[in-house]
Amino acid sequence: MINYGDDLFKGAALYYSRYRPIYSASLIRFLITRFNLDGSGQMLDLGCGDGRLALRFSDWFEKIVGVDMAPEMIQLAQNLSSENRVENTNWFIGDIEKYKSQSNVEFRFVTIAKAFHWMDRPVVLDHLYEMISDGGGIAIIDNSSPNGVLLPWQKKVKDVVNHWYGNERRAGNTIYSHPEITHQEIITNSKFVLEVHQIPPYEQYWTIDSIIGNHYSTSYGSKRFLGENVASFEEHIKEELFAFDPTGVFTEEINTSVKLALKEGG
Numbered sequence: 662m663i664n665y666g667d668d669l670f671k672g673a674a675l676y677y678s679r680y681r682p683i684y685s686a687s688l689i690r691f692l693i694t695r696f697n698l699d700g701s702g703q704m705l706d707l708g709c710g711d712g713r714l715a716l717r718f719s720d721w722f723e724k725i726v727g728v729d730m731a732p733e734m735i736q737l738a739q740n741l742s743s744e745n746r747v748e749n750t751n752w753f754i755g756d757i758e759k760y761k762s763q764s765n766v767e768f769r770f771v772t773i774a775k776a777f778h779w780m781d782r783p784v785v786l787d788h789l790y791e792m793i794s795d796g797g798g799i800a801i802i803d804n805s806s807p808n809g810v811l812l813p814w815q816k817k818v819k820d821v822v823n824h825w826y827g828n829e830r831r832a833g834n835t836i837y838s839h840p841e842i843t844h845q846e847i848i849t850n851s852k853f854v855l856e857v858h859q860i861p862p863y864e865q866y867w868t869i870d871s872i873i874g875n876h877y878s879t880s881y882g883s884k885r886f887l888g889e890n891v892a893s894f895e896e897h898i899k900e901e902l903f904a905f906d907p908t909g910v911f912t913e914e915i916n917t918s919v920k921l922a923l924k925e926g927g
Contacts (some may be wrong), residue, residue, distance in 0.1 A: 673878050678711045678741075680874030684802070686772070688860045688917055689717050692770075692800055695921070698722070702769035702794070702805035707757055707785070708776025712738030712750070714802075715772070719747045720886075722769070728753045728760050756780075757788045767794050774802040777844055785853040786922065795926030798853065801844055803918050814911045816873060817901045825894045826886055844920050853922035860917040869902050869910045 692698070699719040706715035709727030709733055718725060727738050727750065735752045742750045753760050757780075773780075773922055789799060812818060848855040867875075873895055876882040887894050903909060 673692050673880070673883060674711065674730075674731065675739050676874045676878035676881075677734070678713070678737050679878075680871050681710075681713075682865050682875075682915060684714055684717065685860060685863050685915075685917065687863070688802070688919070691858065691860060691919070692772075693718075693721060696770050696798065698770065703766055705766075705768045705771045705792070707771060708771045708779065709738060709752070710734050710774075710776075712741050712752065714774050715750065716741060716745060716747055718770075719745075719749060723749060724835055725750045726760075726764075726766065726768075727751070728755060728757065730754070730756060730842060757785055761788055761792065766792070769794055769797040771797075771799040772802065773799060775804070777801050777803075782844070782847045784852065786847065786853060789922075790852045790924060793924045795924055798921055798923035801846075801848075801920040801922065803920075804915055812911075812913060814902060814905055814912070817905055818876070818898060821894070821901055822876065822882070823897050825889045825890055825897070826881065827885045848920060848922045850923075851922065854925055856921040856923060858919045858921065860919060862914045865913045865915050867913065869899055872902070872911070873898060 698718070700721055700723070702722055703724045703726065704715065704718055704722045706712070706725065706727045709715050709729045710731075712727050715725050715727045715738070727735070729738070729752075730737050732754050735754050738752045742748075742752070770792060775784075777785075784801075793799070845855060845857060862906075877884055884891055902911070
């Protein structure tokens with residue numbers, strides 16, 4: 662597993678909370694139904710970010726635990742809990758191994774949303790298998806592009822990003838390397854049983870400001886990689902996108918894939 666360092670999402674938390682698209686109601690309904698959630702038991706959100714997904718389940722569990730490596734993200738999650746008066750949450754800075762060493766909680770349900778690729782996946786699944794009750798499982802959630810083709814406006818954004826950031830995708834203290842083995846294969850080779858589901862797509866509207874903000878919310882889009890070129894980068898994106906569409910409003914169909922790792926029994 663590649664060590665990306667402790668600064669992978671440094672400076673991204675505020676942009677993450679403001680500009681990342683929210684998870685669809687269809688996804689939440691699917692998971693509630695599939696796991697027969699009824700307000701009992703405990704949930705773990707691993708790689709929870711600002712807690713936005715975990716908090717959608719606050720009425721469906723006695724307690725929710727969110728774990729993330731980034732202190733900035735955990736602080737946002739704590740703030741979001743307070744603002745929404747959600748009192749059955751506990752937020753933890755660290756990874757699954759560190760959390761497990763300090764707790765013996767059993768979970769009915771675990772989510773890992775857009776974060777599994779950063780983890781030592783076989784090791785994480787081994788830890789989680791011991792922590793999940795029989796009949797429970799993990800929902801590994803990712804956006805998916807069925808044809809993998811960028812929309813024309815997304816291609817414009819990518820070209821500008823490559824111009825200012827370089828063609829290699831930076832991540833933390835090194836270069837991002839996408840896992841060669843799929844999540845499906847990792848789950849199949851674990852003690853869990855695999856199910857794969859596709860959630861109905863929904864349309865996301867983007868403004869130029871939200872496109873830029875969303876970019877800064879990513880590991881590869883950190884402002885610190887730009888140095889003194891932040892203003893020039895933003896002006897370049899604005900010029901390209903306004904030239905492409907003077908309204909400054911763009912749409913994208915977001916597809917969501919859910920890989921379930923199910924623990925049989927019970």
